[in-house]
Amino acid sequence: MGYFLGLITVLIALWLGLSWDYSLKPVIASLGAVSIVLSAVLAYRFDILDREGSPYGRLIQLMGYWLWLIVEIFKANWVVIKACLRSTLDINPALVKVKTGCESDLARTVFANSITLTPGTVSVEIEGDKILVHALYEEAAGPGAFDEMDRRSREASDGRRKS
Amino acid sequence: MTEVMEFWNAFRPALGSALVLVGAVLAVIGTVGVLRFPDFYTRLHAASVTDTAAATLAIVGMALLAPSLAIVVKLAVVWLFLFLTGPTSSHALANAAHTAGLQPMIGRLGEDDGGSQ
Amino acid sequence: MIGVAALALIIAIALMLVRALSGPTLYDRVLAVNSLGTKIILLLGVIGFLTGRPDFLDISILYALINFVATIAILKFFRYRSFQVSLTRRDRGGSQ
Numbered sequence: 001m002g003y004f005l006g007l008i009t010v011l012i013a014l015w016l017g018l019s020w021d022y023s024l025k026p027v028i029a030s031l032g033a034v035s036i037v038l039s040a041v042l043a044y045r046f047d048i049l050d051r052e053g054s055p056y057g058r059l060i061q062l063m064g065y066w067l068w069l070i071v072e073i074f075k076a077n078w079v080v081i082k083a084c085l086r087s088t089l090d091i092n093p094a095l096v097k098v099k100t101g102c103e104s105d106l107a108r109t110v111f112a113n114s115i116t117l118t119p120g121t122v123s124v125e126i127e128g129d130k131i132l133v134h135a136l137y138e139e140a141a142g143p144g145a146f147d148e149m150d151r152r153s154r155e156a157s158d159g160r161r162k163s
Numbered sequence: 164m165t166e167v168m169e170f171w172n173a174f175r176p177a178l179g180s181a182l183v184l185v186g187a188v189l190a191v192i193g194t195v196g197v198l199r200f201p202d203f204y205t206r207l208h209a210a211s212v213t214d215t216a217a218a219t220l221a222i223v224g225m226a227l228l229a230p231s232l233a234i235v236v237k238l239a240v241v242w243l244f245l246f247l248t249g250p251t252s253s254h255a256l257a258n259a260a261h262t263a264g265l266q267p268m269i270g271r272l273g274e275d276d277g278g279s280q
Numbered sequence: 281m282i283g284v285a286a287l288a289l290i291i292a293i294a295l296m297l298v299r300a301l302s303g304p305t306l307y308d309r310v311l312a313v314n315s316l317g318t319k320i321i322l323l324l325g326v327i328g329f330l331t332g333r334p335d336f337l338d339i340s341i342l343y344a345l346i347n348f349v350a351t352i353a354i355l356k357f358f359r360y361r362s363f364q365v366s367l368t369r370r371d372r373g374g375s376q
Contacts, residue, residue: 018240018341020233070219077216080208081189084196092271093205116250116257119211122204124257134257134267136208180281183326187288190319194295197315203307206299210315213292221285221322228282228329237337241321241344248348252314259355260307 003049004040006056011036055106058157065110065156072149073118080119080136094138095124098131098146107157114149175227182224189217203260204267207253214249218242282330289323310354317347 015032016022043049055062083091098115102108112123112131120140125132135141189212196209222242226235293316300312321340328336357363 014240017233017236018338020236073215077189077212080196080212081192081216084192084199084209084212089199089201090271091200091205093202093267094269095267112254113250116253117211117215117246119215120208122207122211122257123254124204124261132261134204134207136205180285183329184281184285184288186322187285187292187326190292190322191288191295193315194292194299194319197299197312198295203305203311206308206311210311213315214318218318218322221326225325225329229334234334234337237334237341238325241325241337241341244341244344244348245318245321248344249318252348252351255352255355256307256311256314259359260305262359263307265305265307 002057004044007043007049008036008040010056011039055157061156062110065152068152069114069117069149076118076120076140079140083136091136092138094135094141096133096135096138096141098133098141098150100129100131100146100150102129102150102154102158104158107154110157111150111153114153115146179224179227182227183221184224186217186219186221186224189213189220193217202268203265204257207257211249211253214245214253218245218249282326286323286326286330289319289326293319293323306358310351313354314347314351317343317350321347 015036019028019032021028100108100111102111108126108129112126115121115123115131115133120136122134123131124134133141133146193209193211193213196212197206200206200209219242222238226238229235229238296312296316296319300309300316303309303312321343324336324340324343328334328340353363
């Protein structure tokens with residue numbers, strides 16, 4: 001039920017933000033209400049209203065993680081931009097297996113998406129607690145390179161119960 | 164305080180246009196990388212420059228140019244969608260290519276063995 | 281300056297079309313089309329500001345959604361040759 005209310009709140013906020021119509025004229029407001037209720041009912045019917053589908057309880061932690069991730073993304077971008085512009089091609093691609101300590105599906109999704117979002121590394125496949133990562137530079141994906149991201153995504157989505 | 168606000172209001176459009184321009188140039192750089200890199204997996208990295216840095220800089224620049232808050236909210240929604248769907252489609256592409264048996268090139272690559280594939 | 285940015289984005293789109301047309305594998309083409317979509321989203325926003333009609337942003341939101349769905353749909357079709365397959369791991373006997 002909490003997930004349902006969270007989804008409804010987010011949908012209302014999204015509708016108000018996009019339409020920017022607070023006058024609540026009957027026609028427009030009823031169209032908005034119908035679309036919000038329809039989306040919520042469809043989400044319930046699709047059975048995606050669980051911890052992954054609406055992780056609003058950990059929104060603040062996830063936002064903090066996101067701010068850290070944006071800085072990392074810009075640092076990693078610089079490397080890839082230099083690789084694109086160098087007059088002679090000089091790259092060292094590698095496939096590595098990264099072991100993750102994330103246990104819940106949400107934490108694993110956040111971790112794998114962060115790896116993909118950082119330019120220079122792409123998560124190719126997830127098997128159990130190992131993630132196959134393709135990296136543009138082998139040095140950037142060496143042992144321990146993802147430890148901090150792993151720890152932070154685990155703390156952001158699961159809390160600090162286990163260190 | 165009003166002087167600071169006046170300076171900011173005069174400076175804002177210039178900063179916004181400059182950020183949009185930097186974002187567009189980064190998009191061109193990412194495209195050049197996609198054209199130059201030798202195999203599919205490395206091209207994926209170059210394309211993600213466009214998806215992340217170029218999109219962020221251009222959208223922040225447009226938000227600085229925006230006349231009203233409604234526009235800023237819409238830009239934020241575009242940015243959020245790009246950041247949520249971008250890694251998902253990148254991962255889907257990489258996973259599909261890997262499942263189909265496309266082998267990545269491994270090891271240090273110079274100009275000699277690049278570009279031929 | 282915004283005009284120059286729009287021009288740069290158009291150049292990037294044209295270059296990306298080269299990769300989409302010449303890409304040796306299917307995945308290169310899908311990647312090029314997906315990246316093309318991102319640039320078109322940015323270009324729509326820039327055009328909106330260039331012409332003083334930020335309503336173009338609504339179109340770019342829609343484009344972002346359709347671009348994502350199209351990429352996933354193409355990949356799903358070429359993997360299973362059908363849209364009538366569930367993408368979740370449940371039906372493959374996984375642990376999820």
